Amino acid sequence: MKTRNSTAKSNLGVHIGAAASLPTMAPIIAMLGAPVWAQDVADLERRVEALQAEVETLKSSRAPEAEEDNPYLLKDGDGIRIGDTTVSFGGFIKADAIIGSNGDGTENAYSVGLPRAFAAYARSDENDWQVGFTARESRFSFGTATVDVLDAVLTTYLEMDFNDNASGDGNEIVSNSYNPRLRQAFGSWKGWTIGQTYTTFSNLATLPEILNQGKMAGFIYTTQALIRYTMAVPGGKLLMSLENPEDASSSFEYADELAFAGDTLYDDQSIPDIVARYDITGDYGVYSVAGLVRRIDSRTDEAWTGAGSLSARIPTIGKDDVRLQYSYGALGRYMGLYLYPDSNYIAEMATGGDVDPFDSQGITAAYRHFWTAAWRSTLSVSHTEAVDDPFTTGTLGGLDSATSTHANLIWTPHPNMTYGIEYAYWDFDTYNKPGSDQYQQAMLSAQFQF
Incomplete structure (x- = not known):
């Protein structure tokens, strides 16, 4: 900025x-x-x-885990000093043109889409290609840094975009107007971070650089409210947090199979998700190990479950690097923007509501290569699969595995200007169904930072 x-x-x-x-x-x-x-x-x-x-x-506030090469986070800047507080403003304008197979180009220009929507497109009988233009991923943010707040620096950060869901207020008929959406809002002081930001369960320093932000089959990419403490430990830092618990079933339609007397099985949970992550950072790269403990409650039962994740960013030749992440367990909404459910609802219906956490696993590998100082490319492959047998009905019903491949060419002629082209290929396997379904997408993107 x-x-x-x-x-x-x-x-x-x-x-x-x-x-x-x-x-x-x-x-x-x-x-x-x-x-x-x-x-x-x-x-x-x-x-x-x-x-x-x-x-x-702390010349200015910035998003957590901000990296010079991550185009989706606020960059450092000096801001304006008012008394003991430095105020900064930043963000970017991002314009995308998306061409998708199997009928992409959905309501309200939500063409950037979600992996679970891609799976639905792949299953459809549509075979034509549709076009969508959108600027809804544009983002703005405010940050503050106040010195000498009880002998420490207090920082705050607020970030919003316009990329709400397809059923939200907005149109693409005349005005193309959309409501702002809260992404991050938190304060940090003496190692404590309180508010809404990226989950501690994932280290964003290992996020592959793709134009269609975060949309890979197996990567952990979630923002939510949390209370986190970060402390220095030998070799790096330790992050521990309590985060918003949610099984996400209330976000989707599962017809009558989820209802007991007209009520859904799940919603908010009674105990926060417990997360810890250990980071090691040096000239040899970035390495993280993370653990997640969750308790999922139904109307009649509850069960403790959890998940683990390993991630790394390894420098290779010049500015090139390899980025890796592997996760296993009750990942649910944490992985792939909710490709799998948090619990096996259909199995629970058969047992009268006993909780049955749904286990899955995912792996992501990406290589980023710099052709010149201004030109670079990333090839990313991400795969996830159900460990438990998936249920066969509902919005997410029957998905057994998903694989995404992204390849792009990005040009940054100036730090405030980035242009790119990206091709994505998705393959979805459905439980007890022969063969697989495919979805393809081409994307042109222009981003202007301020």
């Missing part, structure tokens, strides 16, 4: 300059021998340390 005002740097420079003069003033202060002067110096030194910390690490 660009610098909006140099006031922050100028003010900081004055304070830091004052700090630099402290050693030369020390003999004079010592000669005066006044305790009140010593107290003032100690207080000034404490304030200078806080200001130096801001200069080094």
